[in-house]
Amino acid sequence: MHYEGTIIRPPSEAMSIILQVTVGCSYNKCTFCGAFKDKPFRVKTEAEIDDDLRFAAQHCRCQNRVFLADGDALFLPKRRLSALFARIRSFLPWVKKISLYGNARSIRSKTAADLATLKDQGLDRIYMGLESGCDAVLERVRKGETAATMIKAARRVNDSGLFLSVTTILGLGGIELSEVHARQSAAVLNRMAPRQVAALTLMPLPNTLIGRQHQSGLFRLPDQLGILRELQTLVAGLELSRSMFHANHASNYLPIEGVLRKDKRKILTAIEFALAGQTPLVPDNMRAL
Structure with missing residues (x-):
């Protein structure tokens, strides 16, 4: 396979064939994300994709x-995605499901009918980054979205019948907005109704604006207990009857997961034990993005 730069994929796609169809991110302005800073955005040619x-x-x-x-592979027009899915079926007829990242803007560029058509052609899951349900946090990190615009995108995915996985980032509000970030993120996730919620923990990178702000003291990241309290507030506020919850990303201090309908109390108990010092946390030198 021919990959350009670092390839980022969700933890649940560890056993998938990773097919790079775009290079970089179509937006690439978020202050916290350093994954694509060194990669100008482009769409790979059909010849390059066919080689892979x-x-x-x-x-x-x-x-x-x-x-x-x-x-953000969903940036591609529906026509080109449909053609790509047909080629995947032709080359890899045993493949059952296709997944991709899609930012809210790219999701809204498709109708629910468009997304339903892509589902019929093999698309199974869209991973979307909410990051925060707090508009003040979203503005600070230059997400280019509001809670309302991301709720609209999420509902479009749900209307199409696709599986929606939504990510939020613990610590993104800093110490100042820590509690409101967690509380409003839970409230927005309830309105988005994803099938999966994934919580990551912010790790400020030196090639990002938020990393430089952290180094200079302009951005203060909550400590381990502060991150755990955010996680506690987030989970306590979730009222999702058919959603999985994952905080098993390598960036997290406390790896946990479960089905909210039946495991919410167990998850909260695990967080309480960690806050009380009864459960060891992942040391910083073992955490990664």
Whole structure:
């Protein structure tokens, strides 16, 4: 496979064929994300993609899922995505499901009918970054969205029947907005009604604005207990009857996961034990993005 730069994928796509169809991120202005700062955005040519599909056809016959990288493959027009899915079926007929990242802007560029058509052609899951349900935090980190615009995007995915996974980032509000960030993120997630909620923990990177603000003292990241309290507030506020919750990303201090309908109390108890010092946390030198 021919990859340009660092490839980012969700933890749940670890066993998928990673097919890079775009390079970088179509937006790439968020102050916290350093994944694509060194990669000008472009769409790979059909010839480049077909080369990788031929490689996968020969070497990836045990993997039945495809994840489309990089940061926002849903940026592609519906017509081109449909053609791409047809080529995936042709080269990899054993593949059952296709997943991708989609930012709220790209989701809203498609109708629910468009997304439903893509679902019929093999698209199974869209990973979307909410990051925060607090508009003040979203503005500070230059997300280019509001809670309302991301709720609209989420509902479009839900209307299409696709599986929606939404990510939020613990610590993104800093110490100043820590509590409101967690509380409003839970409230917005309830309105988005994703099938999966994933919580990551902010790790300020030196190639990002928020990393430089953290280094200079302009941005103060909550400590371990502050992050755990955010996690506690977030989970306590979630009222999602059919959603999974994951905080098992390598950036997190306390790896936890479960189905909210039946495991919410167990998750909260695990957080309470950690806050009381009864559960060891992942040391900083073992955390990663």
